[in-house]
Amino acid sequence: MLDFFIFILLPILSAGLCYSVKDIKKQYGISLIIAMLHLGLSLIVFLGFYKTDLPTFFSSDSLSKLFLLILSNVYFWVVLISYSYLQRPVMTKAEEAKKYYFLLLNFYLASNSAAILSNHFGMYWVATEATTLSVSPLIYFYRNEEALEAMWKYLFLVSVGIAFAFVGIMLLTLSAQGTPLEGEQLFFSNFITYSKQLNPIWLKASFIFIFVGLSTKIGVAPMHSGDVDATSNAPSPIAALMSGSLRLTALIGVMRIYQIISPTSSFQFARTILIIGGMLSLFFVFVYMFNVKNYKRMIAYSSVEHLGIITLGLGIGGLAFVGAMYHAIFNSITKIVLFLMAGNIHSKYKTREVTKVRSVINIMPKTGWLFMLAFLAISGIPPLGIFFSEIKIFEGILFSDKPYLLVLVMFFLLFIFINMGKSIFNMLYKNNENEKNDYHLEKFNLTHFVAISLLLLLTIIAVTAPDVLYQNIIKIAQDFGITI
Amino acid sequence: MENVLSIFFSLSLFYVIITSRVKAYVSVLQVQGIILSILLIIPFIHNFSIYGIILPLTLLIVKVIAIPRYIKKIIRDLDIKRRIEPTIQQMILLPIVILTIIIIFMASSLLAKNTVVNVIPFASGFSSIVIGIYIIMFRKKLIIHVCGFLIMENGIFLFSTSVASELPMMIELGVLLDVFVVVFLMGITLNRISSTFKGFEVSHLGRLKD
Numbered sequence: 001m002l003d004f005f006i007f008i009l010l011p012i013l014s015a016g017l018c019y020s021v022k023d024i025k026k027q028y029g030i031s032l033i034i035a036m037l038h039l040g041l042s043l044i045v046f047l048g049f050y051k052t053d054l055p056t057f058f059s060s061d062s063l064s065k066l067f068l069l070i071l072s073n074v075y076f077w078v079v080l081i082s083y084s085y086l087q088r089p090v091m092t093k094a095e096e097a098k099k100y101y102f103l104l105l106n107f108y109l110a111s112n113s114a115a116i117l118s119n120h121f122g123m124y125w126v127a128t129e130a131t132t133l134s135v136s137p138l139i140y141f142y143r144n145e146e147a148l149e150a151m152w153k154y155l156f157l158v159s160v161g162i163a164f165a166f167v168g169i170m171l172l173t174l175s176a177q178g179t180p181l182e183g184e185q186l187f188f189s190n191f192i193t194y195s196k197q198l199n200p201i202w203l204k205a206s207f208i209f210i211f212v213g214l215s216t217k218i219g220v221a222p223m224h225s226g227d228v229d230a231t232s233n234a235p236s237p238i239a240a241l242m243s244g245s246l247r248l249t250a251l252i253g254v255m256r257i258y259q260i261i262s263p264t265s266s267f268q269f270a271r272t273i274l275i276i277g278g279m280l281s282l283f284f285v286f287v288y289m290f291n292v293k294n295y296k297r298m299i300a301y302s303s304v305e306h307l308g309i310i311t312l313g314l315g316i317g318g319l320a321f322v323g324a325m326y327h328a329i330f331n332s333i334t335k336i337v338l339f340l341m342a343g344n345i346h347s348k349y350k351t352r353e354v355t356k357v358r359s360v361i362n363i364m365p366k367t368g369w370l371f372m373l374a375f376l377a378i379s380g381i382p383p384l385g386i387f388f389s390e391i392k393i394f395e396g397i398l399f400s401d402k403p404y405l406l407v408l409v410m411f412f413l414l415f416i417f418i419n420m421g422k423s424i425f426n427m428l429y430k431n432n433e434n435e436k437n438d439y440h441l442e443k444f445n446l447t448h449f450v451a452i453s454l455l456l457l458l459t460i461i462a463v464t465a466p467d468v469l470y471q472n473i474i475k476i477a478q479d480f481g482i483t484i
Numbered sequence: 485m486e487n488v489l490s491i492f493f494s495l496s497l498f499y500v501i502i503t504s505r506v507k508a509y510v511s512v513l514q515v516q517g518i519i520l521s522i523l524l525i526i527p528f529i530h531n532f533s534i535y536g537i538i539l540p541l542t543l544l545i546v547k548v549i550a551i552p553r554y555i556k557k558i559i560r561d562l563d564i565k566r567r568i569e570p571t572i573q574q575m576i577l578l579p580i581v582i583l584t585i586i587i588i589f590m591a592s593s594l595l596a597k598n599t600v601v602n603v604i605p606f607a608s609g610f611s612s613i614v615i616g617i618y619i620i621m622f623r624k625k626l627i628i629h630v631c632g633f634l635i636m637e638n639g640i641f642l643f644s645t646s647v648a649s650e651l652p653m654m655i656e657l658g659v660l661l662d663v664f665v666v667v668f669l670m671g672i673t674l675n676r677i678s679s680t681f682k683g684f685e686v687s688h689l690g691r692l693k694d
Contacts, residue, residue: 130662
């Protein structure tokens, strides 16, 4: 029960505490302690030193252990920089938003943990809807028109999407008619046991509804627009949180139904849908990158790209599946750095337009270099993490039954890299002609420390390839019926 | 009994399509809420239990009293005009809706040959989901979008009662709470939108583009 208390109840309690404590610094202290406890326990659970003992509706397997660790890692770093972020000057209207910042963050942690650890489709649905509710007020942090519109669109689109997912869940119960599951509760584990007896037609319908519904939240094309708007207009820590962990929380729902469908005759159908989703995402990003105006939006689109790669990897299966799991980790870490550095640039230049941001590397060298490193990391330059996961996915595609997809993927990724690089290097190096050379030293602040630690963490995980992580991912693959 | 109630539910969908008043949408939401609560009470008429009454009662409070009152309050506060301002003519939408509902009913009776489903509640629920999406697509006012979303939610509720296998009460209550909070948040956002953009129509939301 201790794990349930720390993962879900404690964040809810501390959300209540944050409501009653008015001082932001105290709220920060409480949230940071909760984040550290959460990170510590999920690391211990991941390493296998602690056997989880969760109440009904919740359970943990290799997949939820991995995703929980990703969540608490992202959350910890985001909370760590939140206080210094809140100290930055904002519009007077945004001052009121600060009061609820930590409250909502704690609520976010509780609902995400509940969604990841849930063992029941109903519970998963309730928790996922709660994650939307917790994050959408945070999107409206800056209290400007764009943020308001983004919040409305995100809240509405995702709520409708999740309602669709609920229809999918209902169809799943229909598919269980005539099996031992009829009239039983909707536990993932039971469905996996009896998956071969499920009615294929309803199962397919259920998969489509759940995938399309949740893809509004995952940000897989063509349902990505609400998600991109939200990520690009939210404050940087929240954007990092959304890109790094919220999308994965939604992905876990798709993976559960994919796991149910994988031993059945409908497997090929589900695979095709996932592959189409992934390729479409890459295509949309490929088109977008030719005309980048807003750098935060560019990074949000980069999230669409990488979630697309993960979905593609899941669909291809085999080695690509293993690569996709690594990709989820590396992407989440890199996205924090990218968004934090973009946030630094934004607070200096007060604009999100690419053309108005010039010579970052001279004006704010530390941020500039880290931003460039993070860009190299996200584009898959060794030894920065994503290279290793992408190479696995490419190898998986090459030796799968659809090797021709690799050509398309490479083509898209190459142009995404070139175009994204163009915008970023213009921001970093291009000088405005009538600019004064008032270069002064940029102070080393907490965001730089976090960025450096995260890039180091990324490299260490990628280079040393810890065995416990590898074993865990292999175990996930085995749960999905994949043998390497 | 279930079938009769579901038919009434479908009829409320026709009404919602032809009406051009904002308040009528709220009344339809109330009627649908009442129908759903009666549907939930029916199994407990013969063997009454306190435990079984909790969910219908919560549903009644949330869907018939709390949410409609809240929406009415928003309409009053924001001084939203009575007319709904559709993007296409009612008389064009009506045949489309009738056609959709006929197709859904026929398809579900075909599907019922292989699977045991309660055809009429199943098809009414599904029609309501589709009509909810139509309302979101073909109406300009954001408050009507919220109503469309709720009609969709009601459809899902009816749909889930027809699919047998009950969800545990804790989760049903969680779903209701989530829906309520979503509507609450949407209401707050609408308030902000009307004060920031000086309007509450979709056409005001066009700043975010690629």
